[in-house]
Amino acid sequence: MSFFNLEGTELAIITDEQTFAYNEIPKVEFNSEQKEMVLILCQNTIDILAAYISAINSKHAVMLLASDINQELLENIVETFQPKWIVGLNSFKSYETYQNQLVRIKEKTIHIHPDLAILLSTSGTTGSQKFVRLSYGNIRSNAQSIIEYLAIDENERAVMNLPLSYSYGMSIVNSHLLAGAALILSEESVMEKSFWEEVREHKATSLAGVPFTYQMLQRIGFMKMDLPYLKTLTQAGGRLNEKLVKVFGEYAQQNNKRFFVMYGQTEASPRMSYIPHERVLTKLGSIGIAIPGGNLTIDSETSELIYKGANVMMGYAECLEDLSLGDELSGILYTGDTATVDNEGYFTITGRMKRFIKLFGLRINLDDVEKKLEAVIQAPIACTGNDDKLVVVIEKEEQMGHVKENLERLYKLHRSAYKVVILEIPRLANGKTDYMKLKESCL
Structure with missing residues (x-):
């Protein structure tokens, strides 16, 4: 059975040029007798999203990288992990072009664990070539939890302007496509007038942002905009200062909208906790409660926050041999964050153990x-x-x-x-x- 269901006639993807129903999403062929790796250099375009969906549905392992990745790092990653296909590049040594993708010239037998679905970098566009190994079960369980607590249904139209190579962006795609909702693909910044024209024209119902996004929204006068269809704002990707949480919480309350503050790590596919929108103003500074199906506890000796759930990664990959490894963590993630918990079970991060x-x-x-x-x-x-x-x-x-x-x-x-x-x-x-x-x- 395919991971993403592409049989329906409901609206799935909206771009500047056209719209696609689920059964109109282009299918990209990744034909191979064995499980291989597809490396995708991500941009928010229909071609890239179609390649991602097709690769996941073909049961290949998908490595998602930022399109502006450092060239030397990219060469090291390709040399280390030997992907069969590269999508989003015009040429690369030892690869030949075939139907809008690059294919490895040399045949090579690579052992990839059958459960391995996605490889995500732990360090953005620079740094090490250490990847988080996520299984189909990891990403499905996390998407289902997000669908549940955000109440995502087929009427939702989410703006997708975060990178697909970033776990937050990936989770927006997974949760909305699994819920039968629609995605509005955008490469624009919230600072651009054209971004807001897209939001209005396509009647976006939700917007996701990292702390920097919310700093920018306040700066550009977002609160004064007329956005009747936009009903949900979500924030993750780091701590948003309490003053801004209060500002956006009050704005949402006064304008019949929902503002969710969330916490996660790539290692958890990525979501671990959220504050229910109606509690945001009474739980300022908190990361909230565990997502449906997850569990948070605090180590009594170190104060480290520990998460348990079906969305915890299989482990890390730093070399080709690591791709054959199974689940090494058994659903338990030591987050590296220190935390406290109040008498209502709401958690607050107090710092990083290494910071x-x-x-x-x-x-x-x-x-x-x-x-x-x-x-x-x-x-x-x-x-x-x-x-x-x-x-x-x-x-x-x-x-x-x-x-x-x-x-x-x-x-x-x-x-x-x-x-x-x-x-x-x-x-x-x-x-x-x-x-x-x-x-x-x-x-």
């Missing part, structure tokens, strides 16, 4: 510094550092005095223990802070 530095014997949680300073100056902040110095990055010079004053007040730090740097905060394709690049620039 700590030790200054003069004082253990400092970099996420906590970011959170507290952002609350005070109401502007984006990023922190990095080592055991010699804390580095705080801001984007505007006028914030400098305010930040220094609060650093000393909140953390009793001597001026020699920190430095404040002014630069544009580097971001990954998914809108999250690129801490690797930040470290390289500042230390």
Whole structure:
């Protein structure tokens, strides 16, 4: 049985040029006697989405990469994982062109576990070639949970303007197609006037964003827009500061819309928790409760948040041999985040276990510094550092005095223990802070 059902005549995909019913989605042939890998360089186009759907339905393993991936990294990945097909590229050494895709010239027997559906990078467009291995069961169970708590049905029209190579974007595609809903494919930014023309013209019912998206929405006057069909806003991909959660929560409440704050990791396909929209304003700062079918607990010794569910990945892949491995985690994910839980079972992230530095014997949680300073100056902040110095990055010079004053007040730090740097905060394709690049620039 196919993963995605493409038999219906209901609307499935809307692009600028045309619309496609489920039974009109183009089928892309990936013919092979054995299970192979399809590498897709992702863009929000019908060709790429059709290739993704066809590859999943053909039971091949699909590796999703950002289209603007570093060339050297791409060459290393192809050399390491030897995909049979590459979609989204015009040419590549050792590959020949066949019907809008590249095919590996050399025949090679590669052992891929029958359950392996998707490989997603753990580090955006740069960094290591470490991938999360997701099974068909992982992505199906997570999509079903999302369908349940967001109440997605065939009347939904979701804007898909996040990258498919990012787990949040992938989950929008999976959940909506499995629910028989429609996707509005867009490559536009929320900053563009043309994006909002698409939203109005195609009567979008839901919009998804990372924290950076919501900062931009506030900046462009989203609250004053007339968007009668838009009923659901979802936020994931990192912590949104509490002031903005309150602003969008109140906006949703006053305009008969639903605003969901969610938490996840690629390793969980990706969703693990959400705040029911009617509780957003009473649970500011929280990541909410476990998704349907999932379970959250806190390790009593380390305070680490632990998730259990059918959506937990099979494990990681760093080399070709790893593709043959089965499930190594048995549905249990140690998130690497520290958390607390209140008496109603709502969880709050307090930091990352590895995002700590030790200054003069004082253990400092970099996420906590970011959170507290952002609350005070109401502007984006990023922190990095080592055991010699804390580095705080801001984007505007006028914030400098305010930040220094609060650093000393909140953390009793001597001026020699920190430095404040002014630069544009580097971001990954998914809108999250690129801490690797930040470290390289500042230390």
